[in-house]
Amino acid sequence: MNLSSALRTPVGMSRRHFAQHIAGSAVMASTAFSFGNAIAANAEELRKNRKSAILLWMGGGPSTIDLWDLKPGAATGGPFRPISTTGNMQISEHLPLLAQQMHHLSVVRSMSTREADHNRGRYYMQTGYVPNPNIEHPSYGSVIAHELFDQRKELEIPPFVKVGGGGSGPGFLGMAWAPFSVSSNGQVRDLSMSIDDRRLAQRVAALDLIESGFIKQTRVGVPAAGGPASEHQKVLRKTLDLMTSDQMKAFKVAEEPQEVKERYGERGFGQGCLLARRLVEAGVPFVEVDLGGWDNHNDIFTTLGDRKLPELDKAMSALVEDLAERELLQDTAVIWMGEFGRTPRINQDSGRDHWARSWSVVAGGAGLKGGLAIGQTSSDGTEVESEPYSSEDFMATVCKGLGISLETTYTSKNGRPMKIAGGGKVIQELIA
């Protein structure tokens, strides 16, 4: 083992170069590693699944009866008026820009779920499983990242990026599939190390020695994989990939032209949507952008009309239109949802409370039809009057649109087989 051979390699800052330092360093032992392989692999890539998904997560439980499924004239209807759209449905008057994009998006008005607590609802909608104290299920993002990552050998940045907010994690898939959380300005803290790549490679060699020793010592005669110590090692690998990658420039949302930034809206959510587009362009299979503040138990109509809906309208319409203009929408699913809807009945504080029995979600792009209103609710919005759909069904539909096989089955850590999307059935009307 002769570390000093790494010294003779000239210093350079590109990632490939860095990887060669690692591979070439005798500490790590040398192995065949050439550009030729990578290029061959890339050619193969072209035939693979290029699809991505962007989840717009509305934390707090958005009032879908005031956005997508209005009940004008009903006691539960509230003050908002419906307007026509470019799709085959009407939506809230406070979403005029989105109304011009609805031929790309469909509204599923017949969601009917049972979880009306924030944490349980979030878990259920983001994993397709109800919370269970004995197991943690992977979220949408982790599942889709996991399924599509291996088909993108060239991707060096994390396959699941989360912009703003908190959310469900990777569950039993392990921390290597956890969301990479950034703020909406795309700034990644502590990205660069002030030493040259050769020295970094040497430090990593020492680190690996300690890490592997610890794994051996803490797991004896049981598989190392899955233990917390080896999870840590996997995350370090991904971190090094990203630190040394030119692809990180996708996060530099500030480099977009001013008019593009303005088009999306310069608040956090708008910039987050813009960042999502950049990441999808760079090949990231799953991006989640969070917009919180939908938990409107009080004074809901002022909050929605003055603040939430204009912010959503601007950012989401810009995203859909921009993706379509760039011909990315056909490969990019756009999903809009929260943990549940809100009570049709308006409460004593002019608010609406948690409601899971009848509510809406929105989706389009990537093999999903636009312009449709699927399912319907009763005239006061309190009941679903067509076939009710669950989180599992919606997730299965999105996976189908993304070309992920619904026969995909994971084995949880305790050996139970788990079907992707909780075994949900595809909403056929949505499939293009």
Add this chain to the structure above:
Amino acid sequence: MRFSDSIRRCFRLIGCCLWPLAIPTGAVFSAAPASLPPQVIEINSVIEQQWRDYEIKPAPEVDDAKWGRRVFLDVIGRIPTVQELTEFARDRSPDRRQNLVEKLLEDDRYAEEYAGHWASVWTNVLIGRSGGTERGSLTSRDGMMKYLRDSFAANKPYNQLVYELVTAEGATKPGVEGFNGATNFLADKVNAEGAVLATSSTSRIFLGLQVQCTQCHNHPFNQWKQQRFWDFNAFFRQTRALRRFVSGTNDIDHAELINQDFGGEGGSPSDALIFYELRNGLMKTAYPVFIDDTAIGVSGYVSDVNRRQELGRLIVESPFMDKMMVNRYWAHFLGHGFTKPVDDLGPHNSPSHPELLEYLAGEVRSNSHDVKQLIRWIVLSRPYQLAARHASTNDIDDPLLGEAPKFSHFYLRQMSAEQLYQSLVSASGASVAGSYERQEQERRQWMSQFVTAFGTDEGDEATTFNGSIPQALMLFNGALTRQAISDAEGGFLKRVIAENRNTRDRVNQLFLAGLARKATRDELSIASKLQAAREGDETAMLQDMWWAIINSNEFIMQH
């Protein structure tokens, strides 16, 4: 090709020649000293019986140095220095582990760190990691910390602590007239939406009863009904948090938590009821009634009935408080509570060791809710002496697989952000000098990078200090690491150089400081290769090694 792919390939090739490691096997705590408290003996007997029932062979005992690292981290919130480890190693008596526990709990040297550590832990429990950090917040994080530090420094009995937190009145901010830091638990939880947050937090944190779902409807899996929620809620209706402004501005300076007469929602203060709505829109009424059906006076006049004082009294009389205390402390030390989540003791969530939980709950009550006693019982018990070694002889004991914990090996877990910070600061002086306030400010700023909110009214939050990439980046490249590995004169690495005669001793000291063990032969060998790569610059090599150590799983984990 990703960088990680190249590493993986390389390691497959060299994996065999690097291992096995020579793991230093220090002395173990084999002969249990005769002076163990009866509670420890009872814990051991229940836990060991379950091992026999499940035919599990527990992990071997952990060696003294690693146990010392473990107990420092859990009791005072940081890893031991090399001097402290050496001092511990000098004690060869059979009671040495007990002696160390006594030292950490009772010696003046550690009083401040003990109180500071538990104040951090409880601040996160009571107001979350983000409590008091946002604009417009009525909570003073400093006030919360100060109250808790003083309480733990005085080893205030747990029941008294709970009573004070539930009933506190006064100003939130230190230095202000009428300051009472205990008010910060409720300051941001009483004003909005009729104090529903005060209701769900108080019942969950102190009684282990999760009621947040029952605010709006009866819950199918929870014994609590909607009526119970609002009955409990009625205890908080005399309470308000008043804003106090910086004079001449609209900036909030602090808040004052007060009790005032509650007129009731029916217009009669002497019969101060509240209304809540059923799902179908029907209105129902509620009065203050405790979870065991004990009702208190219905008057809303504080002079007749101080509702929060009544609630405080009922909580400290409740056996659920004792169980919750035991479960929380047990989970703190052993990584898993008797229930998961730790603060759900409802009938739908049966504990892994119900009789042990009951027994310890009874013992804390008959020992005056002495927190330090409970800590002694847990850290001297057999499960806490075991190595973090998951093997084929106890492979079924894996709570990560959803199995109820059997505590037959020490469950590996990541340090908290607070523990990591204090450990780096103490191991390598990576901190600003200066007053407590200055250091606390620095620490808090560092901590804030890991908190994200969920956007709900319930103030839910998550931490990205969870083993994910942002955390790895911070430890790779962040300012704290740069300070820790600094080669500045008078810094940690220069001291390591000055204090040791040769390179080997210096490398060993780094391993002791970070991992409570000496370097293995392979690790020494890679150190000398690194030194060659650094063209003989020993300080640079020590920087590289120290960087590798503090980034390792072995450092970041409690084990």
